[in-house]
Amino acid sequence: MYSIRTTYTLNATHALKKGVDLIEEPHAHIFKVEVELSSKQLDEAGCVVDFRDLDSRMADLLGVYTEVDLHEHESF
Secondary structure, three states: OEEEEEEEEEEEEEOOEEOOEEOOOOEEEEEEEEEEEEEOOOOOOOOOOOHHHHHHHHHHHHHOOOOOEHHHOOOO
């Protein structure tokens, strides 16, 4: 089994809530997302995954959460 692990970061704002009330001022964080991929075989280039493809897919996935207030995002 082969595996790779890499970390991505995103900046976003949040605030702690109790019920519907904020209990602190909204503030920014740098969130880290660690991705680990495994494969039984390597590709033609001898890699688990093409990092350019992974970077592009992660940019699409994390981009919707970057520089936003997480409480305002539909996912939350």
